[in-house]
Amino acid sequence: xxxxxxxxxxxxxxxxxxxxxxxxxxxxxxxxxxxxxxxxxxxxxxxxxxxxxxxxxxxxxxxxxxxxxxxxxxxxxxxxxxxxxxxxxxxxxxxxxxxxxxxxxxxxxxxxx
Amino acid sequence: xxxxxxxxxxxxxxxxxxxxxxxxxxxxxxxxxxxxxxxxxxxxxxxxxxxxxxxxxxxxxxxxxxxxxxxxxxxxxxxxxxxxxxxxxxxxxxxxxxxxxxxxxxxxxxxx
Numbered sequence: 001x002x003x004x005x006x007x008x009x010x011x012x013x014x015x016x017x018x019x020x021x022x023x024x025x026x027x028x029x030x031x032x033x034x035x036x037x038x039x040x041x042x043x044x045x046x047x048x049x050x051x052x053x054x055x056x057x058x059x060x061x062x063x064x065x066x067x068x069x070x071x072x073x074x075x076x077x078x079x080x081x082x083x084x085x086x087x088x089x090x091x092x093x094x095x096x097x098x099x100x101x102x103x104x105x106x107x108x109x110x111x112x113x
Numbered sequence: 114x115x116x117x118x119x120x121x122x123x124x125x126x127x128x129x130x131x132x133x134x135x136x137x138x139x140x141x142x143x144x145x146x147x148x149x150x151x152x153x154x155x156x157x158x159x160x161x162x163x164x165x166x167x168x169x170x171x172x173x174x175x176x177x178x179x180x181x182x183x184x185x186x187x188x189x190x191x192x193x194x195x196x197x198x199x200x201x202x203x204x205x206x207x208x209x210x211x212x213x214x215x216x217x218x219x220x221x222x223x224x225x
Contacts, residue, residue, distance in 0.1 A: 031211055042217040043157070043202065050211060058212065090156060097211030099145030099164060104156035 002026050004105035006091050012111045013081040021076040021108050023091030031094045032074040033058070033102075034066065036087040043090065049074055050097045081112045117205045119216035126193050127224055133189045134219040136203030140184035145206035147213060148177055148188055152199045160188075160201075193223040 007022045025032065033048040035058075045058030049068040063085060065077040074093075078085060088109050094102040118137045126132050138146065145164045149157040161170040166181040174191045190197055200220045204213040 033213070035215075040217065043204075043215040045212060045214070048210075048212060056210070059214070099147070099162055099206040099211070101159045101162055102147065102213065103159070106156050 004091055004093050004103050006089075006105040006108050008108060009106070010109045010111075012113065013078075014113055015082060017081050019078050019081065021078075021089055021091075021110070023074045023076065023105060024072050025074075025093040025103075026072065027093065027095075027103070028071060029093035029103075030071065030096050031102075032068070033092045034064070034074070034076045035090045035092065036060065037090060037107075038087050046076065046089075078110075081110075083112045086110060086112045117203065117214050117216040119201075119203055119219050121219060122217070123220040123222070125222045125224065128194060130193050130223075131189065131191045132193055132221065133187050134201060134221075136186045136188070136216055138184050138186070138203070138205040138214075138216075139207070140182060142207045143181045143184075143205075144208060146179055146181075146186050147204040147206065148186070149202040149204065150199050151202055151218070157202060188219075190221070193221070195223045195225050197221060198223050 004025045030051045034046040035043040044060050047066040049055045055066050090107050091105040092102050094100050120135050148160040151157040161177050163179040168179040176189045179186045200218040202218045204215045
């Protein structure tokens, strides 16, 4: 099992550009989440999904869209990048919405100029 | 807004010292409390998931306790080693949405 994979590892964007951060898991997990990590702020939940076709907002959803067309994939889209979106983004998955062990991907470091 | 607080923010100890940190969370609508270990340049790694009041979990030299009625959990490390140096995160799971709200973490540095 590859576990949770994220691409790219690092990306530089200009203000106003759009891009998609990819996340995939091969553990047949229903529950997937996106977090951003900023210095002094810990991990903050952006969006989450309890299964294919179902997504919902977390603590900081503005400026981001998600979709979940398959169990395996949970892409995060930045519609119009802003410098405030410079961060490290982590995708995570776990078997279900119930509180079980959650597995994190390696992260994507994003710099918006 | 759910508030999860961890203390202290950072800790420096000598090899062999035992140490503990605190995670405070809302006592209402509790579902679970997670602990993660996060090494620099890596991704967070799950240590424990605790769901019942009075739960105690142990993994090697690391253990955790849970008090859901008063809204706190302690993480203990016995005989700290340099390889224990990391940031320790707790996360509060509420209700039936499955959402996890993370604290800011306690960064531990163990000096040889």
